[in-house]
Amino acid sequence: xxxxxxxxxxxxxxxEAVAHLAxxxxxxxxxxxxxxxxxxxxxxRLGPAGEGVARGLLANLGLMxxxxxxxxxxxxxxLGPAAWHVVWIVVATTVVxxxxxxxxxxxxxxxxxxxxx
Amino acid sequence: MNPPPIFELxxxxxxxxxxxxxxxxxxxxxxxxxQEATGGAAWANPVAxxxxxxGFLLWLTDTPYEEFFAGAQFVHFLLGPxxxxxxxxxxxxxKAVRRQIVPVAGALVVGVLxxxxxxxxxxxxxxxNDVITLSLLPKSAxxxxxxxxxxxxxGIASISMCAVLLTGITGAVIVTPLxxxxxxxxxxxxxxAAGLTAHGxxxxxxxxxxxxxxxxxxxxxALAALLQGILLPLIL
Numbered sequence: 334x335x336x337x338x339x340x341x342x343x344x345x346x347x348x349e350a351v352a353h354l355a356x357x358x359x360x361x362x363x364x365x366x367x368x369x370x371x372x373x374x375x376x377x378r379l380g381p382a383g384e385g386v387a388r389g390l391l392a393n394l395g396l397m398x399x400x401x402x403x404x405x406x407x408x409x410x411x412l413g414p415a416a417w418h419v420v421w422i423v424v425a426t427t428v429v430x431x432x433x434x435x436x437x438x439x440x441x442x443x444x445x446x447x448x449x450x
Numbered sequence: 451m452n453p454p455p456i457f458e459l460x461x462x463x464x465x466x467x468x469x470x471x472x473x474x475x476x477x478x479x480x481x482x483x484x485q486e487a488t489g490g491a492a493w494a495n496p497v498a499x500x501x502x503x504x505g506f507l508l509w510l511t512d513t514p515y516e517e518f519f520a521g522a523q524f525v526h527f528l529l530g531p532x533x534x535x536x537x538x539x540x541x542x543x544x545k546a547v548r549r550q551i552v553p554v555a556g557a558l559v560v561g562v563l564x565x566x567x568x569x570x571x572x573x574x575x576x577x578x579n580d581v582i583t584l585s586l587l588p589k590s591a592x593x594x595x596x597x598x599x600x601x602x603x604x605g606i607a608s609i610s611m612c613a614v615l616l617t618g619i620t621g622a623v624i625v626t627p628l629x630x631x632x633x634x635x636x637x638x639x640x641x642x643a644a645g646l647t648a649h650g651x652x653x654x655x656x657x658x659x660x661x662x663x664x665x666x667x668x669x670x671x672a673l674a675a676l677l678q679g680i681l682l683p684l685i686l
Contacts, residue, residue: 341531348534359679360594362533366672369537379538387535390528391668395497395654396478397529398618400522401593401611402501403474403508404515408612418576419609423589423616426568430590430647431625432632434561434670438639441553 337382341390344369464513470521477503490658492626497651498619529593529650536653536668543665550638557639558673561646565590566682584686585609588678589617592649595675603686614649621648622655638666645670 348365351357357364369379379387409416463469481499488494508518519526540547547554566587573583585605588596593614600610625644634640641663644652653671657664 338531341534344534344537345530357679359676360598362530362594363592363672363675363679365530365534366537367676369534370540373537373541373544379541384538386531387538390532390535391539391657391664393478394532394650394657395495396475396500397525397532398497398593398615398651399474399478399500399504400519400526402497402615402619403504403518403522405501405612405615406505406509407515408608412582412609412612415578415582418573418578419582419586419613420616422569422572422576422578422586423613424620425572426565426589427617427620427647428624428628429568430561430565431621431628431643433564434557434646435629435632435634435636435639435643437560438553438557438642439634439636441556442550442636442639 334382334386337380337384337386340379340383341386344372464511464517467521467524470518471524472521473507474500474504474522474525477501477507492623492655495619495622495651495655497615497654498623501615532650533592533594533672536672539665539668540672543669547665547669553639554642554669554673557642558646558670558677561643561670562590562674562677562681565647566678580604581606582609586613587686588682589613590647590649590674591678592671592675595679599679599682602683615651618648618651621652625652625655626659637662641666642670646674649675 344365345362347368348363349361351368352359352361352364409419412419477500478496481496481503484499485491485494485496504518508515569586569589570583573586581604584603585600587603587605588599588610591599591614593611596610596614597607600607621644625640625648629640637660641656641660644656644663645667648655649671653664653667656667
C-alpha cells in the first residue's frame with residue numbers, strides 16, 4: 334500500500350516540479366496526471382500496488398472535498414447580497430452545461446448506441 | 451470553581467487536529483450510510499450531507515474554520531494523489547476512449563465554452579462586479595485548477611472555491627434526474643458531462659452510478675481542467 338501511495342505522490346511531485354519550472358498556470362497535480370498518461374503511452378506502468386491505491390482513493394473521491402465544502406456556508410455569508418446571485422447563476426449554468434455537453438457527446442457518438450445498464 | 455470535567459475535556463480535544471480529523475471522517479461515513487439507506491438517491495449526496503453536518507457543528511460550537519481545517523487538512527491533502535489516480539482509470543480504458551475521440555473532443559470544447567460563456571453572460575446580466583465574475587468563470591474546473599486560474603486572472607480564490615463546490619454538489623445532485631428527463635441513454639456521454647461540469651464531485655457521483663460513466667467523467671475532469679487551466683489565463 335505504501336509503495337503504491339509513494340508511486341502516486343512521485344508523479345504529483347514531478348508534476349509540481351514541472352509546473353513550477355515552466356511557470357505553468359496549470360496546477361501541479363494536473364501536470365502530474367499528464368506525465369502519468371505520457372509515461373503510460375510510452376509503455377510504462379504504475380504497477381498493481383499503485384493501481385490498488387488509486388482505486389481506493391477514487392472510491393472515496395467525494396471525501397476529499399469535505400474539508401473545503403464545510404466552509405462554503407461561511408464564505409457565502411461573507412458575500413452578502415451577491416450570494417443569492419451566485420447561487421442561482423451556479424445552478425442555472427450547471428444545468429445548461431450538463432445538457433449541452435451530454436447532447437454534443439451523444440450527437441457526435443451517433444446517438445444512444447450504448448444502453449444504460 | 452472548576453469547570454465540569456466534560457467541558458474541560460472538550461476544550462482540551464477541540465484544540466487538537468485529531469478531533470476534527472475524526473469528526474470529518476465520521477461525518478463522511480455517516481453521510482455515506484444515510485445515502486445507502488435511501489437506496490443511493492442523488493439528493494442524499496454525501497459531500498453535501500457531511501459538509502452540512504460539519505458546518506452546523508462548527509457554527510454550534512463557535513469553532514473558527516481555521517481550527518477545523520488544522521485537522522481536516524490531512525484529508526484535503528489527498529486531493530493531489532487522487533488527481534493522479536484519475537489517470538489510472540483513463541489508462542485502463544485507453545482503447546475505448548481512443549475509439550470515441552471525436553465525441554470526446556467535441557463535447558470538451560462545447561462544454562467548456564458553454565460553461566464559461568453562460569457564467570460570464572449571467573454575471574453581467576445580474577450586475578455582479580468584475581472580481582466576483584472572474585472568480586466564478588472557472589467554476590466547472592476541479593478545485594486546485596479553479597483556485598490557480600482565479601488568482602491568475604484577478605479573482606478571489608476562496609469565492610472560486612465556493613462556486614466550484616456549489617457547482618459540484620448541484621451537478622452531482624441533479625445529473626441523474628436531469629439526464630433521465632432528457633432521455634440521454636449513452637452512458638459515456640452522461641459520465642463525460644458529469645465530469646466536465648461538476649469535476650471531482652460529479653465524477654464521484656458517476657462512479658457510484660456506473661464504472662463506464664466514472665471513467666468518462668474522470669477523463670472529462672482531467673481534459674477540462676487542462677483546457678481551462680491553459681485557456682482562461684490566456685483570454686482574460
